[in-house]
Amino acid sequence: MDLKVLALPIFALLILAEAVITATRGRNAYIGRDFGGSMSQLSMNILVKLGVDGLVIGLYFFLYQFRLFDMESSPLQWLFTLVVLDFFFYWYHRASHRVRFLWCAHVVHHSSEHMNFGTALRQSPTGPLTIVMFYWPLPLLGFHPLVIASAGAVATIYGFWTHTETVSKLWRPLEWIFVTPSHHRAHHGSNPEYIDKNYANLLIIWDRLFGTFEPEIAPVRYGLINNIHTYHPLKIAFTEWYKLLRDTGRARSIGLVRQLWTKPPGWKPGQGDTQDPAATPSAAN
Numbered sequence: 001m002d003l004k005v006l007a008l009p010i011f012a013l014l015i016l017a018e019a020v021i022t023a024t025r026g027r028n029a030y031i032g033r034d035f036g037g038s039m040s041q042l043s044m045n046i047l048v049k050l051g052v053d054g055l056v057i058g059l060y061f062f063l064y065q066f067r068l069f070d071m072e073s074s075p076l077q078w079l080f081t082l083v084v085l086d087f088f089f090y091w092y093h094r095a096s097h098r099v100r101f102l103w104c105a106h107v108v109h110h111s112s113e114h115m116n117f118g119t120a121l122r123q124s125p126t127g128p129l130t131i132v133m134f135y136w137p138l139p140l141l142g143f144h145p146l147v148i149a150s151a152g153a154v155a156t157i158y159g160f161w162t163h164t165e166t167v168s169k170l171w172r173p174l175e176w177i178f179v180t181p182s183h184h185r186a187h188h189g190s191n192p193e194y195i196d197k198n199y200a201n202l203l204i205i206w207d208r209l210f211g212t213f214e215p216e217i218a219p220v221r222y223g224l225i226n227n228i229h230t231y232h233p234l235k236i237a238f239t240e241w242y243k244l245l246r247d248t249g250r251a252r253s254i255g256l257v258r259q260l261w262t263k264p265p266g267w268k269p270g271q272g273d274t275q276d277p278a279a280t281p282s283a284a285n
Helices: 003-024 032-064 075-098 100-110 137-141 145-160 172-177 181-187 205-209 233-250 254-262
Strands: none
Touching: 003 145, 032 137, 032 145, 032 233, 075 100, 075 137, 075 145, 075 205, 100 233, 100 254, 137 145, 172 205, 233 254
8 A cells, every 4th residue: 555645634734734724823824726736636646546557667667677686674774764764856857848859757846836735735746747857766775675665655654744834943953853833934035035946855965965955934935937827737747848849849859959958947049047037937836
């Protein structure tokens, strides 16, 4: 049984609790149509995962045959897998903000202008097709596919609770080591200082090590610099893919197509690697 499926009732209770708590404080964390948009993306994401998860785990078992190292099964090895997985996720998430075709999948998660537990579940239907591009080396290194799956589920469950405004900053040592709601609120900000910051999911030490950490100081403006202004499920899921395919169809060379797919979001010919601020993401998980 997928641990994430078992966690869904807990997620539902936390969403209800957050809605009640914020309402009693005079601030509604949830807007009905926005929450519905998040749930539409979750539903499509689940359908896609039902179709591809078997293929992905099959690929991992195939690659595991050629593993370079053998690891003994133990709680310590499982914990090591979780840390390594978080490291790989950091680079996947960072690439998802800096490579346009990966951003097309990830932008869905950043498209809400609200921060709440519902936003944590706003997951792209095309996301499950991109993450495997970064995780496939793990079974080759000797990480068992089922351990990867269970550690990944725990990491995903952890990431849920960081999407809230009801939890302020935590005890300083925890803020220094782990990703907290404060860190992830900044990640979802469209403020210039928060763009492309705080990519980690579990351990914020990766951002501190690789120069992408930014503390939450100024009030956070959630969403994209250019928000999509729609709650239509298909538009939320595929608007950026449509724009990429449209630009691809207009390209006059294979080289330009490659650049359109692999340069940062908002890149245009002649810009080098700089982003167009009008098209840049906010930053998100």
